Amino acid sequence: MAARHDQTTDPGLQENLLQARRGTAFFARKLNELTDAELDGDTLLPDWNRRHVVSHVGYNARAIARLVEWAATGVETPMYPSPEARNHEINFGATLSPIALRNLFDHSAVHLSVEWRDLPDANWANEVRTAQGRTVPASETVWMRTREVWVHAIDLANGATFNDIPTTVLERLLKDITSAWKTRGTNTGLLIKTTNTAGNGTELMFGDTTATDPTIITGPLPAVVEWATGRGRNGITALGAATATVPAAPTWI
Numbered sequence: 001m002a003a004r005h006d007q008t009t010d011p012g013l014q015e016n017l018l019q020a021r022r023g024t025a026f027f028a029r030k031l032n033e034l035t036d037a038e039l040d041g042d043t044l045l046p047d048w049n050r051r052h053v054v055s056h057v058g059y060n061a062r063a064i065a066r067l068v069e070w071a072a073t074g075v076e077t078p079m080y081p082s083p084e085a086r087n088h089e090i091n092f093g094a095t096l097s098p099i100a101l102r103n104l105f106d107h108s109a110v111h112l113s114v115e116w117r118d119l120p121d122a123n124w125a126n127e128v129r130t131a132q133g134r135t136v137p138a139s140e141t142v143w144m145r146t147r148e149v150w151v152h153a154i155d156l157a158n159g160a161t162f163n164d165i166p167t168t169v170l171e172r173l174l175k176d177i178t179s180a181w182k183t184r185g186t187n188t189g190l191l192i193k194t195t196n197t198a199g200n201g202t203e204l205m206f207g208d209t210t211a212t213d214p215t216i217i218t219g220p221l222p223a224v225v226e227w228a229t230g231r232g233r234n235g236i237t238a239l240g241a242a243t244a245t246v247p248a249a250p251t252w253i
Helices: 011-032 050-073 083-093 098-117 121-125 140-155 167-184 221-228
Strands: 127-129 135-137 190-194 205-207 215-219 237-239
Touching: 011 098, 011 140, 011 167, 050 083, 050 098, 050 121, 050 127, 050 140, 098 140, 135 140, 140 167, 167 190, 167 205, 167 221, 190 221, 215 221
Parallel strands: 190 215
Antiparallel strands: 127 135, 190 205, 215 237
């Protein structure tokens, strides 16, 4: 039997799907390196151990798959019935046995990949609604998942760093974060500058470019994104606005 491939023929979407699947494989590798006992260990996220992170990533795949099914059938299938239901699901998953928790991640990832694979070209433009209430085309589900698997692989605190994330993912993530700050008005006086990107020495600049005396956060792209996601302040410096220390990044989710 011939192998089945993604129905979409759009090159950009195919590349995005590849990046999401690579992130899933990376998360799987970091998860599989952990023993069952180590699943009880701490993560980079307050109040969540590794079980919570794996549970969240597993149920997130199921939730995103519901959006893809919505795009395929036209029948509204929300990600979650409510924020409370989402939280309950994560907490429940964290109580599963190690083998059941690992199976949750594996099976949900395969299910989502198949839903993407079988979605026809025309349906990728169909609109769905995220858990935050945003109306987006189905193609946005690929980025939603990409962001989850790459960042949460680092949250497992098992040796992964932001240096492991592809440059294109880091750039888009930083753009997302700074856009969220701008929308909320929390970027006032804050300017973000990276010292390198894609190895070519070109700077990226985000934030309040109109400020007369901004606080400038600068450093390598991975370090800047690590700071922007609230996961560390190593490798970056703060300049201007009479500040000597690196401030905490504004909340972005």
